[in-house]
Amino acid sequence: MTIPGKKSARSGKYVLGVIFLILAVQVALTWKLRHAAVSPLLRVVAPSSQWMEGSLSPYGPGFEQELLNRFCQENGMRWEWEKADSWDEAWEMVRNGKADLIIGLGAQPPKNMDVSLVVGPAYARFDPLLVRAKGSSPSTGDCGKVIVASNADLDSLSLPANDSGCAPTPVVPEDVSLRSVLDSLSKDGLSTALVDSGRYRLLQPFYSQLTTESRLSGSVEYRWFWSERSKELSRALVDFWARTLDSPAYKDIYDRYFGFLPERTDPYEMRHFMRTLKRKLPTYEEQILLSASKYGIDPLLLVAVIYQESHFNSRAKSKTGVRGLMQLTIRTAKELGVNRNNPFDSIEGGAAYLASLFERFEGTGLTPADQWFFALAAYNRGRGHVLDAMTLAKAQGGSGRTWRELKDVFPKLSYAKYYRNSKYGYTRGFEVVHYVEKIRYFYYVLNGLVVLSRPEAQQLAMLVGPSLL
Numbered sequence: 083m084t085i086p087g088k089k090s091a092r093s094g095k096y097v098l099g100v101i102f103l104i105l106a107v108q109v110a111l112t113w114k115l116r117h118a119a120v121s122p123l124l125r126v127v128a129p130s131s132q133w134m135e136g137s138l139s140p141y142g143p144g145f146e147q148e149l150l151n152r153f154c155q156e157n158g159m160r161w162e163w164e165k166a167d168s169w170d171e172a173w174e175m176v177r178n179g180k181a182d183l184i185i186g187l188g189a190q191p192p193k194n195m196d197v198s199l200v201v202g203p204a205y206a207r208f209d210p211l212l213v214r215a216k217g218s219s220p221s222t223g224d225c226g227k228v229i230v231a232s233n234a235d236l237d238s239l240s241l242p243a244n245d246s247g248c249a250p251t252p253v254v255p256e257d258v259s260l261r262s263v264l265d266s267l268s269k270d271g272l273s274t275a276l277v278d279s280g281r282y283r284l285l286q287p288f289y290s291q292l293t294t295e296s297r298l299s300g301s302v303e304y305r306w307f308w309s310e311r312s313k314e315l316s317r318a319l320v321d322f323w324a325r326t327l328d329s330p331a332y333k334d335i336y337d338r339y340f341g342f343l344p345e346r347t348d349p350y351e352m353r354h355f356m357r358t359l360k361r362k363l364p365t366y367e368e369q370i371l372l373s374a375s376k377y378g379i380d381p382l383l384l385v386a387v388i389y390q391e392s393h394f395n396s397r398a399k400s401k402t403g404v405r406g407l408m409q410l411t412i413r414t415a416k417e418l419g420v421n422r423n424n425p426f427d428s429i430e431g432g433a434a435y436l437a438s439l440f441e442r443f444e445g446t447g448l449t450p451a452d453q454w455f456f457a458l459a460a461y462n463r464g465r466g467h468v469l470d471a472m473t474l475a476k477a478q479g480g481s482g483r484t485w486r487e488l489k490d491v492f493p494k495l496s497y498a499k500y501y502r503n504s505k506y507g508y509t510r511g512f513e514v515v516h517y518v519e520k521i522r523y524f525y526y527v528l529n530g531l532v533v534l535s536r537p538e539a540q541q542l543a544m545l546v547g548p549s550l551l
Contacts, residue, residue, distance in 0.1 A: 208280035218273035362394035377437035408432025466506035
């Protein structure tokens, strides 16, 4: 018996099956192009810099490394970094097929590359600077030499001439790393260096013997350059930067590594900071280590908080009524069962209070770093005002879950237009941002002192532990 429509129904199912098969093949091919056709290893080359290795920073493995990690995670790859002694060596490795990607360079590639390259977008721009040892003669005072922290952008700049029309001679050292260049100042008759502000400001706090002589015209740009030998890899990198450069995720990473840095290091502030560590820290380091370990806080972060709160003055008091090393209120000290005027009690109570604030932001979708920044803001101004700032950030289109967003909206809570609709009302939001950024800065400096084995780090030796951020 023949049932009308049975054959056509079978035909329809067959057609649908073919369509689904075609779609499945297309999806598989797309995935393969994105994940499998690209070599699993991305070969990266660049001279050593803090933008890449991030050893001084407690905030992560390094800015460039985080970008590389994101790219490789998206494309099923892994990366390896080959440290080049110079940019010329880096270009040569790309030309010879020994590297796929150059990190952090801003100038155009050499004309003899013999390989097609893609110029990535400029993701940072900085000023060229002349820096010199304090007490040395300015570079424009004679026709001496200027060390160039090799970067093709810097190599192309014209050094300023003196009144006689004589300009210094640029000298590119064998080791182009900025640390090596800064260490070499005042040695071998070379007292001035040409650097870019982006790399220099990461090291400036640790070179108190140096000063900025002048800013030159022009700019230094940071980019990625990559070979087009692999079309799939090239397309993936183009796509990555098209989605990344203006993304909130990129801005958050940038702020975490650099958002707290001042344009210029205040030498008086840094001198006071170092002197205070030397004089006061030995008295309290055992208690700091004990309290930090008890409450899960990096001891160096706790040192930064104490310095920002009281400059290690156990008798410090504020017009608002807070007192002691950790500037506790009467109410908080009573709840914690500590004597806020006793410096050891103050450290114990302050650490306990900060840790409790950190815990109260659990489950809010914050990264560990942002969770500490939020806790610091709450320590300074109260958790309620932080919640208001989170709400305001969301109302203005953000997630309310990053410090970058909060430090943009916190100052607005000083104006009636914004605080009149908030739950906890007016607050001096500018002060909150300043407070957190200063602690982030001092924490960075403390970590850097240890990494660089500076003499000042002797007072920090027993406090060194793994970063919690």
